Amino acid sequence: MASLKMKTENRIGVGSNEVKKLRADSFIPGVIYKRGEETKHVQVKESEFLKVFREAGTTTIIDLELEGKTHPVIVKDVQEHPVKNKYLHVDFQELNMDEKLKVLIPINLINRDSIKLQPSVLTQLLNEVEVECLPGNIPNTADVDVADMDFTTPIFVKDLDIASDEDITILADLEEVVCTLTEPSLEEDLDDEGLEDVDVEVPLVSEEEEEE
Structure with missing residues (x-):
């Protein structure tokens, strides 16, 4: 099954003020987690996330590019604004391709x-x-x-x-x-x-x- 591609960046600030700044700059804060590894805090351009997520949903593998490395992930969870049609946060689950x-x-x-x-x-x-x-x-x-x-x-x-x-x-x-x-x-x-x-x-x- 063909996978999609998405670029992400490391996220330095994790406090509420930093998150507000990110969203104001049209970025969505998120995390990449994998069993046995430290959680990575990332940010993704809102327009790019929306484009890929519309096609991928929560079942298609996404090749997430971060600092020159590719992480095969699926979107495990997204947090939506209760009123505005916007995503506030996204959880990516990194996959082991040999593990069910x-x-x-x-x-x-x-x-x-x-x-x-x-x-x-x-x-x-x-x-x-x-x-x-x-x-x-x-x-x-x-x-x-x-x-x-x-x-x-x-x-x-x-x-x-x-x-x-x-x-x-x-x-x-x-x-x-x-x-x-x-x-x-x-x-x-x-x-x-x-x-x-x-x-x-x-x-x-x-x-x-x-x-x-």
Whole structure:
């Protein structure tokens, strides 16, 4: 699986004032941690992080360049501002390419807008699944095609495409339901049809009744 590249710099100041200055200069503070090694404090240009993170998410390996060395990492955690659409801090986990790790993989329902059985309501009950594998085998998503679903047979974890990959161990219950397909309820039918076709009689109120 191809990895992406991102440049970082060592971060000298770690106090709150220094962090504020970094953010004002459009940098995001972060750390690189690896088991058995000292945590590295880094900073990354906000524009570069956003560009790479949009594609990498939390499952794609990033080649993090720091002082002339390349560190294979994944984004383990990001802290977001509660109001502004900005990232405040990022945690990178450095990987040992020969050591398995556990990671959450987002579930992708293919053809969810092209389900053959209509009208119907698709309900996704599970959004991600935990797996264990070598870094080079981390999938971007766990996919399953829902175009041919019916009302009686839900999609299970065992139906995901990664379930047949010998290099990936799924840590979730294989019998856990991922999504279901049901017939729309009467209320949903009315919502779809709208209220413009429903005749409602409005009683007339006479002037004498209004005075009473």
